[in-house]
Amino acid sequence: MTTTNPNPPVPAAKPDAKPKKITKAEQRAIDAKNRLSSPWATAVAIIIAVLWTVPTFGLFVTSFRPAAEIRTSGWWTFFANPAITTENYVDVFTRGTNSFGSAFVNTVVITLPSVMIPITLALLAAYAFAWMEFPGRNALFVAVFALQIVPIQITLIPLLTQYNNWGITGSFWPVWLSHTIFALPLAIFMLHNFMMDIPRSLIEAARVDGAGHVKIFFQVLFPLLVPAIAAFGIYQFLWVWNDLLVGLVFGSSPDVSPLTVRLADLTGTRGSDWHILSAGAFIAMVVPVAVFLGLQRYFVRGMLGGAVKG
Amino acid sequence: MDFLLGADSSAQKLAVMVVAILLFVVVMTALLLVSELPKMPRWLVIIAFLGPTVLLIIFGLVYPAISTILGSFKSGNQQEWVGIENYTAVFTNPELRTVLLNTALWVVLVPLLSTVFGLVYAVIVDRSPFEKQAKALVFLPMAISMVGAGIIWKFVYDYKPTERPQTGLMNQILVWLGFETQQFLLNWPSNTLFLIAVMVWIQSGFAMTILSAAIKAIPDDIIEAAKLDGASQMRMFASVTVPSIRPALVVVLTTISMTTLKVFDIVYSMTGGNFRTSIVANEFYIQSFRTGQRGIGATLAVLLFVIIVPLVVYNIRQMKLSEEQR
Numbered sequence: 333m334t335t336t337n338p339n340p341p342v343p344a345a346k347p348d349a350k351p352k353k354i355t356k357a358e359q360r361a362i363d364a365k366n367r368l369s370s371p372w373a374t375a376v377a378i379i380i381a382v383l384w385t386v387p388t389f390g391l392f393v394t395s396f397r398p399a400a401e402i403r404t405s406g407w408w409t410f411f412a413n414p415a416i417t418t419e420n421y422v423d424v425f426t427r428g429t430n431s432f433g434s435a436f437v438n439t440v441v442i443t444l445p446s447v448m449i450p451i452t453l454a455l456l457a458a459y460a461f462a463w464m465e466f467p468g469r470n471a472l473f474v475a476v477f478a479l480q481i482v483p484i485q486i487t488l489i490p491l492l493t494q495y496n497n498w499g500i501t502g503s504f505w506p507v508w509l510s511h512t513i514f515a516l517p518l519a520i521f522m523l524h525n526f527m528m529d530i531p532r533s534l535i536e537a538a539r540v541d542g543a544g545h546v547k548i549f550f551q552v553l554f555p556l557l558v559p560a561i562a563a564f565g566i567y568q569f570l571w572v573w574n575d576l577l578v579g580l581v582f583g584s585s586p587d588v589s590p591l592t593v594r595l596a597d598l599t600g601t602r603g604s605d606w607h608i609l610s611a612g613a614f615i616a617m618v619v620p621v622a623v624f625l626g627l628q629r630y631f632v633r634g635m636l637g638g639a640v641k642g
Numbered sequence: 643m644d645f646l647l648g649a650d651s652s653a654q655k656l657a658v659m660v661v662a663i664l665l666f667v668v669v670m671t672a673l674l675l676v677s678e679l680p681k682m683p684r685w686l687v688i689i690a691f692l693g694p695t696v697l698l699i700i701f702g703l704v705y706p707a708i709s710t711i712l713g714s715f716k717s718g719n720q721q722e723w724v725g726i727e728n729y730t731a732v733f734t735n736p737e738l739r740t741v742l743l744n745t746a747l748w749v750v751l752v753p754l755l756s757t758v759f760g761l762v763y764a765v766i767v768d769r770s771p772f773e774k775q776a777k778a779l780v781f782l783p784m785a786i787s788m789v790g791a792g793i794i795w796k797f798v799y800d801y802k803p804t805e806r807p808q809t810g811l812m813n814q815i816l817v818w819l820g821f822e823t824q825q826f827l828l829n830w831p832s833n834t835l836f837l838i839a840v841m842v843w844i845q846s847g848f849a850m851t852i853l854s855a856a857i858k859a860i861p862d863d864i865i866e867a868a869k870l871d872g873a874s875q876m877r878m879f880a881s882v883t884v885p886s887i888r889p890a891l892v893v894v895l896t897t898i899s900m901t902t903l904k905v906f907d908i909v910y911s912m913t914g915g916n917f918r919t920s921i922v923a924n925e926f927y928i929q930s931f932r933t934g935q936r937g938i939g940a941t942l943a944v945l946l947f948v949i950i951v952p953l954v955v956y957n958i959r960q961m962k963l964s965e966e967q968r
Binding site: 370373374375376380383384385386387388390391394402403404405406407408434437438439441444445449450452453454456457459460461464466479480481482483484485486487488489490493494499500502503504505508509510512513514516517520523544545546547548564569573574575576577580581587591592595596599600603606609610612613616617620621623624625628631 | 646647648649650652655656658659662663670674675677678680687690691692694695696697699701702703704705706707710711714757759762763766767776778779780781782783785786787788789792793794795796797798800807808809810811814843846847867868875903904906907910911912914923926927930931936939940942943944946947950951952954
């Protein structure tokens, strides 16, 4: 790996740095315009863009329509006969002990430690694999790397049995622990790739000055790793926020269960109450979408690197 | 300290979260500080950096994996050994065979269709003036939860009898075209195809992003040469673009098939595995946690693992190849 890109599968776009190439880049831009002006290509692009947006848009419009109208007419009739209400959101967010308000808190409480803890542990482990000498280092690293492919399904029941034995089921602890464990192999792998790109001389200079590993880690490496931490952090944040399986298995009690679990429950119990489902779905989506729009660059980088997880 | 295990108000939950984070910070800080003290043995610092991770991985991945593999040779209540009975059941029971067939459909169709949509879209919008916005539209489904995506599409598929006003977009289109309305999620095998469409909708953004990066990395001189030869656009696409990004294509296909194998949320939230729509990842959950057939559940989990391994090995080799080519 010669770039700071952690993701082996992504052949990164080579910046057209040489001045000679600028005209060619412009030429390609012109070609692209010609290509787009071909009516068939434009039509295909528009059809795909529409197919990828209209379903979400339809549910979004529905979430602001009065319940009675949702049942008796399609969301597309809204534009001929607009009637807007926020009642669905108020209803879903506050009603009952199983409200989405409490589920939202649960999701936040689940997500923050499940992002912070594995990243910290993985940073330390990746540092050890990259810069410490000890017997069996390579074998251990390969083992951790290989464990990325264990599907989390295979671990669920034994883990659940353990948590039961410890008497911690029904609290947040099993959820945090599980998310941490499942994140570690990939996090170590990605952060290790980043660390290997840091020039060896930098670390060695610090060692010559007599700095220990802890000092080197926090003073020399950490500042350089901020982009990598951001990329993986955002990836892990969204993975945990959007997770259903771990939440369902380890966090099924109402005091713990996250938005996704509450939402999946609703589709089973009130599958045709679209005023509730639509508003609930958007409450669950608003944070990931905001993160996506705000931090798209990091988000894409983390998502590409993390594609093999799960 | 009861609230640490049974927080029920929002304030308590947030307090538990802060306690958990502080606990972690304090333990790790202590470990690191002690390991850096002078005269401490050298291995202590290695333990401090690596110890917690290794313990967690052994406890949470290695041990459970072995335990599940053993469990796949035990009975439903995990009390007695049954040999390969669970495996024969998975391959002979007609319902479970439908599950395997559905899974095969998912694993073949989702990567292929996602890649086709992603590639076509990436090529068309490449270097167009509104490329960034156009790509964001298709990538957005990657950001939302699969449960959310399931609900979005369940609403698109919503059914009302033909003579009533429609609420689902697909059925409304059928009515506009003069057809009878359909219960899209009711009849096998078409219902599986409609579920697969949702996963394609999600994964195309991933394919598009990787392939778009690969397309931009094609050297200009190759394109120039092809143009000098007077290649048409279709010809360029088939003879220049696709061969140049072949390694990226393979990575996208294998990565999406791995993701697809493990996907459980879509089936769970859209049909619950009813109407013969179940797939291995979902059937695992039903057998393990609903019907109490833990032997079968373990077998399905092992099966997932066994199918994924060759894909991963192939994927890693392709990644190495594409790195060497750069």
